[in-house]
Amino acid sequence: MAEPLLEVKNLKVHFPTEDGLVKAVDGVSFSISPGETLGIVGESGSGKSVSMLTTMGLITRKQAIIEGEVIFEGQDLLKLPADEMRTIRGAKMGMVFQDPMSSLHPFFKVGDQIVEAIRAHQNLSKKQAMEQAIDMLRRVGIPRPDERANQYPHEFSGGMRQRAMIAMALVLNPDLLIADEPTTALDVTVQAQILDLISRLKDEFNAAVVIITHDLGVVAEHCDDIQVMYAGKAVEFGASRDIYYSAHHPYTWGLLQSIARLDADVDRLRPIKGLPPSLIFLPRGCSFNPRCPYAFDRCRQEEPELVPANGHHASACHLALADKERIFKEEVALTS
C-alpha cells in the first residue's frame, strides 16, 4: 500500500456539557491513500461527521477536547496553528456537506461563492477566478455554466446545488475530498448521479475521497474500504466486499438488514432494535451490547478491541470468528 495521504490515529473528540462529557469520537483510527475512497458508515451520533470535521479543523467549540493525531501529507494537523490550517482547508482538502439548500450562502451568487474559495488561496484576478469557476461548474455537469454562475442558490435545484458545492470543494484541486452525507438531502434519482460524479471526479483529479453516510447501500459500489462506526468508535473495518459479503459485527449486520431492497424476497425491513446509547453514559463493556441479539456475559463486562481477522478486515466483537461467519451466512446473507 502506498504512503497514506491521511492517517488518523486514536482520535478523541470530547465535548464538556452541563450534563457531562460527551464522547463524540472516542479513539478512532483510519488511513486513506491517494486515489482511494473510504466510506464511513454509522447512524446519527456515531461520531462519523465529528471525526471528519475535526480533520478539517472545523470544530469551532472552544471547549472541545481533541486528542490523537491527524497526519495529513506528513504533518499533524491538530498541532498546526489556525492560520496554517486555513491554507490547507479548502486548498488541499475540500468538503461537501449534507444539505446543499443551507450550505450555500443565500445572498451571494453561486459563481461568486466559488470565486471566493479560489481567491482565498490563489492570487488571481476576479475575472481569472470566475473563468476557473465557470470551467469547474461545467466539469460537474451544470449546463450553461456561464449563466448559472450568475445566479443565486435559490435558483438552483437540490441536485444542481450539490453539484455547485462539489465544484466549490474541488476547484482548487485538493488531494482529499470529504463528502458528509452528500446525498441524504437529495431525491433518490439524483443520489446516484451525485455519487457517480464524485467517483468520476476522484479519478480526474486523482484525489482521495471520504464519504460519510448512514446508508450502507449508498456507498456500496463507490468505496474501496468501509469503516463502520458506533457510539464514537470504529466497530468494523474492511474492504467494501468484506463488509457486504462477510461482515463480522452484529451492528453491521443490522445495517445490512435495514437496507431497502427490491430484488430480495423480504416482506419488511428489519430495523435495529433500540436507540443509540447516550454518549455521556456509555454501556459497560461493548457499547452495542444492549441492542445486540447475540450479546453474552463477556460483552457486558469487557470492551472489545478492533482486532484484524484476516489481514485487512477487522472487527470489535467478542463473538468467535467461526460464529460470526456462521451467523452471517445463516441469518444475514439470506435477507440482505
Place this chain on the structure above:
Amino acid sequence: MIRYIIRRLLWIVVVLMVVTGLTFIIFYVFPTTDPAVLAAGRNPTPQLIAQIRHIFGTDRPLFTQYLIFMKHLFLGDQYGWPGFGFSYQDLQSVKQEMYSRLPVTISLTVGAAVIWLLMGIPIGIVSGLRRRSVADRASMLFALLGVSVPIFWLGLLMLYVFWFKLGIACSSGYVPIFKTAGTVGSYGLLPWACHMAMPWFALAVGYAAFYARMVRGNILETMSEDYIRTARAKGLPERSVVFKHGLRGALTPVVTMFGMDVAFLLGGAIITEVTFDMQGIGLYAYRAVINSDLPAIQATTLLAAFFIVFANLIVDIVYAYLDPRVRYT
C-alpha cells in the same frame, strides 16, 4: 419592479384615504368635547357658539364636512395645497404649523437613529461573537437597563444632572440650524447640535438596547448556519467569514425594523418632545388631541400614517435588493 412600485404607491393613497375616514369617524362623529364650546371661552352665549360652529364648519352635516375636508386635501384651500384648514386653537394654517415643526421632529429622529445604530449594532455584534464573555454580559445588562428606562425619566435626569447641576449641556428647547422668517433667538449648526444632544441620546438609548439584543440574536443564529461552516471549509479568513458571510445574514433583518422605527418616530416622538419642550409634530399632535383641534388631529394622523406606509414601501424595496430570494412582480 416599476409596476410593483406604482401599484404600491396607489395602495398607499387608498390606505391614507381609509385613515382619514377612520380619523374622521373617531374625532368628528364621536367628539369628546364640542370644539366650538372650547373655543368660545367662559360663559359664552349660544349665539357665539353657533357663530363659531359656523366658522369651523361643524354646523354642517357630517358627510358634507368630510367631503369638504377631502376636497381641500386634494385641491387645496386658502392656505394652498394640501389643504389642512386652520387650527381651532389659534386660527392659523395647520399646514404652516406642520411645516415649521417638521424640521424639529426630523432632526430628533434622524439624529437619534444614527446614535442607536452606532451603539446598538456594534454592541450586538461583539456580544453575539463573544458569547458569555464579560463584554457580552455587560452589553446585555445595558440592553436590559436600556429597554427598561422610560424616556421621560432618563431625559429629566439628564437635564437635571448635565444642565442644571453641572452646567455642561444645553437646556431644553429647539434651536434651528438656519435662520428663517419665523426664527426667534439663536440659530446655527453648533447650538442646534448642542440642544439636540440630550434628546437624541434619551430617545436613542431604548432603541440601541433593543437593537443590540436583536443583532446579538441574529448573529448567534447566523453563525450556526451551514453556510458559515461552508465559508470556513473554503479556507476563508475568519474575518471574512464573520464580516462578509455572517453580518450579511445577521443585519439584513435589521433593515425592516429600522424602517418601521424611524417612520414611527417621524410621525411624532411625543414623549421626547414633551420632555425636552421641543415644538415638534408629536407635541402638536398631543395638544391637538387635548384641545379637540380636529383639523390638526387629521393632519398629524395623516402625516404619521404617510410615514409608516411609505417606509413600508421603502423597506420592501431595499429588502428585495438585499435578499435575492425576495422578488416582486
